[in-house]
Amino acid sequence: MNYTLIATSTFGLEKVVANELKDLGYEDLTIENGRVTFEGDEMDIVTCNMWLRTADRVLIKMAEFKAESFEELFQGTLAVQWGDIIPITGFMHVVGKSVKSKLYSVPDCQSIVKKAVIEAMKRKYRRDLFSEDGAEYKIEVAILKDIVTLTLDTSGSGLHKRGYRELAGEAPMKETLAAAMVLLSKWEPSRILADPLCGSGTIAIEAAMIGRNIAPGLNRSFVSEQWDIIPQDLWEDIRKFARNSINNKDFKILASDINGRLIKTAKENAEKAGVAENIFFQKMDVREFSSKKKYGFIITNPPYGERIGEGKEVEVLYKDMGEVFRNLNEWSYFVITSHPEFEKLFGEKSHKNRKLYNGRIQCYYYQYFGPTPPKDKKPEFFKIV
Structure with missing residues (x-):
């Protein structure tokens, strides 16, 4: 399946992330403040999580639309086919942020999005209740100047967490x-x-x-390793390739x-x-x-x-x-x-x-x-x- 992917970054590092993506073979990149957008499939989700050194996270872009009211936010979220990625047992965790938008109450936006996602899941699975005791699917609702971007986080912990630095100084650099x-x-x-x-x-x-x-992600885990849409052997193959790529x-x-x-x-x-x-x-x-x-x-x-x-x-x-x-x-x-x-x-x-x-x-x-x-x-x- 093909997805629109977003590699997020600290401000000022967008071009560095873009150069990393180019070195990995990706083209048609869109560079914006704090993110680089590109197209990819399940293998690309695994590859980018494993190899990107300067990105913060790898997200799947689910939708983008304008919303100036809660009803527009609800309907825009409801239109997304969430059940194509989230299984019936998925734990749907919603986070949010809003900048210079009419919908400025982040908790209310999170609540509306969660309700709309549940309604979309009801439509997909034809049931009213969901246990949410399975793998985590973190949904972010980000609103900038009334434009809503809905994403799913494939990374889990930020990509700066390589797994080697349990101990740090008083002012650690990421x-x-x-x-x-x-x-x-x-x-x-x-x-x-x-x-x-x-x-x-x-x-x-x-x-x-x-x-x-x-590979910076070689010795850590990612939240999407538990997702049904990405076969386990794909993770194993990419890790094996990464281990074999280490030089002496x-x-x-x-x-x-x-x-x-x-x-x-x-x-x-x-x-x-x-x-x-x-x-x-x-x-x-x-x-x-x-x-x-x-x-x-x-x-x-x-x-x-x-x-x-x-x-x-x-x-x-x-x-x-x-x-x-x-x-x-x-x-x-x-x-x-x-x-x-x-x-x-x-x-x-x-x-x-x-x-x-x-x-x-x-x-x-x-x-x-x-x-x-x-x-x-x-x-x-x-x-x-």
Whole structure:
């Protein structure tokens, strides 16, 4: 069966998600704020959940229509063939949001949609009561400027939950954003990569997973694995393909932090992700970071100074980072922060910056591009002693 699918994303990452979809072979993509829409079948639902690194969720778009009254919302929902996907025992869980619309009461909209879905199910199955003790089908009613979009969530837990990070630092970055930072940098495993403020190791781990071609969804489950419309052997086939796609490239990433407790956590996370052999962890202040190697990459997420009393410390840190990074021979560096004076403090204007959101915090991803190595130059790695 063919569906209209939506890969949702954090604002600012839509084109990154679209590029991932193109790399997976999808065409005719529609890019909008917070989502990329495309066509696909059951295999595509499984493939995208398994392989998309920067998307938040994969949704099935069930309908889109205008509604300025509860009756229009009810009738538009009733017209959908919900029973084609939801079985007689399905647990129908409705969530919602409304922005700049006449139907602004989200709880009322959720209630109306649930009633309409039940009526549609009655029409399909010719019965009045449903046990709802089976697999979960999360229905979202999203209303923007009176346009209603009804979707079914195929992912369950957000796609940032890879399964390796039970432990995190005080201000953890989502895995999806970390992966996006690596992809935007155009890093390749043939180049040195370091994160000298690694925290719980998310950037280094996501980079290692990219370098090894490890599918981000390989070690987790998805709500649609319990759905009747997707055969179990399809999930098994895609997982087997993902396992067989992992490469054994010999590269090392340096991940360091001044906090020894966080380094211990990062090591445990890397073990769970299956990339511990590709990351060298070290307790070290960023001010001590140095390398004689050329053409390396730094991708990092330093403190932003959001907390009271941290502002001055962070400003000193950014000044010191600028001095340390500029002493590296022909390196590229990429820094995300919400601090409005970063470039001034760092002492260098970025070649490019991009607005991104780390959770609810508006940040900029500052990109400093160094030269590329000569084509005949062999890759250099950190020597681990």
